[in-house]
Amino acid sequence: MSLQAILSNFALILFVLTVVTGVVWFLDVFYLAKQRRAKADAALAEFDARSAKLAAEGVQPDTRARSALASSILKQPAWIEYSGSFFPVIALVFFLRSFLYEPFKIPSSSMVPTLQIGDLILVNKYTYGVRLPIINKKIIEVNNPQRGDVMVFKYPKDPSLDYIKRVIGIPGDKIVYKNKRLSINGKELSYEPLSDYLDEERLTYYKQYLENLSGTAHKILVDDRAPPYISPPRVFPQHELCTYNLDGFACTVPSGHYFMMGDNRDNSEDSRYWGFVPDENIVGKAFFVWMNFSNLKRIGSFQ
The missing domain is CATH 1.10.287 (Helix Hairpins)
Incomplete structure (x- = not known):
């Protein structure tokens, strides 16, 4: 094995x-x-x-x-x-x-700059409801995911894998991603330019912005060299709720599902490509970096 x-x-x-x-x-x-x-x-x-x-x-x-x-x-x-x-x-x-709490390790750069490769994080298992272990069935309702939350979930294409992304859309939201800018329910998000971000692994710079998502301000990265066009993804459940064009895409989030995106927008395979995350796939809310052996300064809350 x-x-x-x-x-x-x-x-x-x-x-x-x-x-x-x-x-x-x-x-x-x-x-x-x-x-x-x-x-x-x-x-x-x-x-x-x-x-x-x-x-x-x-x-x-x-x-x-x-x-x-x-x-x-x-x-x-x-x-x-x-x-x-x-x-x-x-x-x-x-x-x-x-x-209560489950530890995870960040394996990829899809959530940079919020989370770095090698971050060891804690995930709150009860904030979105108490679930039975193994079968992940919710037995007690507590809270629902909110826009801006960093959430761990079972990858819809392969539930044996755990993914981590940011909640962009909740049930009923109309999401438009045009020219690398988000609008939710007709309201465009605000973006504050920050200093360029240096990716030390790839030795390249990315544009960095402070995105305000329903009151949750967080940093995102944008690669100006990548086109806004998103190639039509593989067919996923309820894909008819999404449309794609040369400028981006538009999706309506169905009931009981969530739309997820990585903060490293042009280096993240997320709901744009494989669809919505059903409620039964939710693992918990990520909230704390408890260790990074390469950089101890990473320890602390990122919410």
């Missing part, structure tokens, strides 16, 4: 480990430990009877042997001891990762 496959099934692996170690722990507490206790009591009773007989004959019994006998019988087998030790730790990690 590849590393990618292992990572994509980590939640399932963690769940199985929690169940297995939990079953062993409960089995020991409520059954096996009692059996060992009963066996030890019987052995000690027999030992005490022999000791009493030796004492009656004037022989001093060995009390240390009694303690050693009890310890050897009551001692947990290694497989039970390790399972019992790991169970609370694994269960805690599973609970935290499934319902």
Whole structure:
């Protein structure tokens, strides 16, 4: 199995480990430990009877042997001891990762400059509702994604992959992307020019702007060398809600779906190319960089 496959099934692996170690722990507490206790009591009773007989004959019994006998019988087998030790730790990690916070690593430059390659981020798992692990079914409604949120979700084309982009459109929004400028429901977003951004990997500069998306100001990058034209994408569910032309595209976001784009606008494969993200694919809201081994200054909130 590849590393990618292992990572994509980590939640399932963690769940199985929690169940297995939990079953062993409960089995020991409520059954096996009692059996060992009963066996030890019987052995000690027999030992005490022999000791009493030796004492009656004037022989001093060995009390240390009694303690050693009890310890050897009551001692947990290694497989039970390790399972019992790991169970609370694994269960805690599973609970935290499934319902509270989950760590992710940024693998690509699609969210530059907000997120850099190598950023280790935390994702809030409950802000968009409590979901059952593994099957990702929402059981408790909390909040809905808002425009401007940085969201982790299951890639619609391959749910085994996790993607991270910014929420551009929520259900019912009419999105127009013309000449690399966004309009939502007929209102054009404001763009404040910033100093050019140097991509140190490609040794090239990009135009940088402060985009205001429903009150959420964030930096975006635009490559003036890339045309505004977006080639007609592969067919995706409800693709008829989008139209493409030489200047960009227009989409109406269907109910229960979200339109996502990367902040590195001309270097991001997002909803422009593979369509809308359904609510059931949502993983959580990204909000904090907890480590970047190449640049410790990256640590902190990016919202």
